[in-house]
Amino acid sequence: MNDYDVAVVGAGPVGSSFARQMAEKGFKVGIIERKKEVGVPLQCAGLVGKKIMDTNILPEEFIVNKVYGAYLHSPSGTVLSVAKKEPAAYVLDRVAYDKFLAEKAVDAGADLLLNHRVNGIDIENGEIHVKDHGTISAKVIVGADGHGSFVSSKMNPPSKTVQAAQYLVDTGSKVFNSDYVQLHVNSDISPGFIWVIPISESRARVGLFADTSYKNLNHILNEFISNDKQFEGASVVKKYQGFIPQYDPKKKILCGRTIILGDAASQVKPTTGGGLLIGFKCANMASDVVSKALDEEDMKLLQDYPKNYMKEYKNELRMQLEVKKIFGAMTDEELDRMFMKLKKGGAESMISEYGDMDTQSTLIKEMLKSGLLISILPGMIMKGLLNLWK
Template identity: 30%
Template sequence: MLDKEYDIVVVGAGPSGSMAAKVAAELGASVLVVEKKRAIGVPVACAEGISKPVLNSLMAPKPSWIATEVVGAIVTTPSGRSCKIEHPDAGYILERKMFDRDLAAMAVQAGACLLTNAEVVGLLSENHRVVGVEVSHRGNKKVVRSKVLIGADGVNSRVARWTSIYGELLPEDYHACAEYLLGRVEVDLGYTEFLAGNEVAPGGYAWIFPKSEATANVGLGISPHLTKKKPFEYLDELVEKRFPHASKLETISGSVPTSPADRLVGDAVMLVGDAARVSDPMTGAGIANGLFSAAIAGRVAARCSKEGDVSRKALSQYEKEWNKKHGKDLRYRARAREVFLKLTDDDFETIFDFVEKYFDGKIVRELRPRQLVVPLIKSSPRFLALARHLM
């Protein structure tokens, strides 16, 4: 049975929502997580890649979470040239269905209450402050009061819109993505492949993430304001060219935010994960940043609810900590994306020449954006004119 009141209500049981709930519950807060899907982790809505050092810093990964370890990357240009970069500790390709379910189970084990097949359909407000939610579950509606509401409801966050933290995303503020889990493919297991080009994925890139010797997540993200074609039109062209005999085992679509939000909190409200628009603006990678944001938010929400001050000012400690640890880098990547959108296919070929020479014979252990971006900009008068502000 649902209680009538919780310290914290979390909307969404993806990785970010479950992490926020887990952290808050471990600190003694009463937590309700509301998930509109019938089952946690399905359908999968991402390429499933995550940095190995980042995941290991957050928790010890279970073997069941890992489809394969990533030990390097392949970069492919519009003309089809490729080079391989060795990066032994790069990351993992996850089994998101298992990963998401286990994170939700950890939140429950910590003391959180999880309600699936339920939807938050409205907010309860008093004196212009959110004090609860209206939940629809199996045809019945119930009001649940809360001290803090955490929106972990994805890129099209209704919590963000309902509370006016931000409005609808514009087409230039997100990547429209399409992906297939393909079977009967020949891939280089352990190596993720990235393909750039305005005919391949305008304003974005395509990826091939092997999950086994015969299966791979193959997808792409595009900037919808740059083309009238749909993501799946580009993806079908890529699959026909690279994997003409493949079988489509799963079909996945979605959006990824590419512009960081100016605000993450309001009075009694916080946003985490894609709802907070903390995904990497360049790559679209969002799992790691979502988990980081959720861990901070869960801790701050638990403390503020216990102390009885859930004002925007009190909850802004989450914003301050996030910006100090990750916000500067996120904004840098957003500026880099603005330059990326101006690149031609000839520019991508020039960048490939630089990358091939830069990584020749090297084994990468750690790579920070500026390590590569600054010498790349200096290598070309055109890049210097386009991106001097990124140095």
């Protein structure tokens, strides 16, 4: 039996980052990973907001492109163009970055146990049963094992997810403005959307998420690429697929001496499904709480983790859930009308100034104060948004 202060299930970026912090504080840490290789296959668009630099290590070598703005396309082609003077987001080599974070955890002293599949867990007593490898015990167990988390399943009903598909596309010529991502919305996939994330002027990650089958996602992507002139003559280099957890405010993230983090805890933005930045921030929170509980030998202190999480994110995520609901109910005609009113109302400059990939409530507040949203959304929807700040 291996005995640890902390056993982390899952060597993804969030689990590895938490493990590194705990090892740096002098605790004995084990990371239990079912895969033979960290980070493979790629299951992420790899676009993260600039605030990542404030939450985790990110060497320049893992940034494949810096993005300054976005072109937002309505169903009929109205385009909102928004931009920042400084990079607003980074396109990452996620496979290499995930490996790097796991290596940093090992460098700090954590044990990385690859090809270890968990098939049983005692969340109250701190025991993890691993297929063909016996039992691992820990004072604290941390589930960071993704959307289909085995650890979370012992604390919660099955997580709700949506499917995502993505192609790596090469056009063979310089057709993309590499400073801008492109986002396309329509009622068939809303509140999901199609993204075009440039890696260079000739290569891009083109994908979407929606509440439909993977087969249908591929059909939509193929139609989109074949009907868009910028992809004329393009080739699909690689295809990817994955699942995005849906944010669940009722999810239990602490039980006994066990906590969950990242996708396992559905710590994702409801509007985009992105979770890396939130996951990193929650790893920082959890590291502070768990280290204190271990130092003081008082597991009751773990209760500070969900409290701190809700204090930090409750209002922001509630607002994003409301925005997601609004978009999900709109027809193509309503989406087109909204885009046209936003464009005429000066929304491009407002989004450029206040827009943020990760904290969207600031922009919503500014649009409410300016009266722009009042002219666009029906009264009942406006009332719902306003109630979020009461």
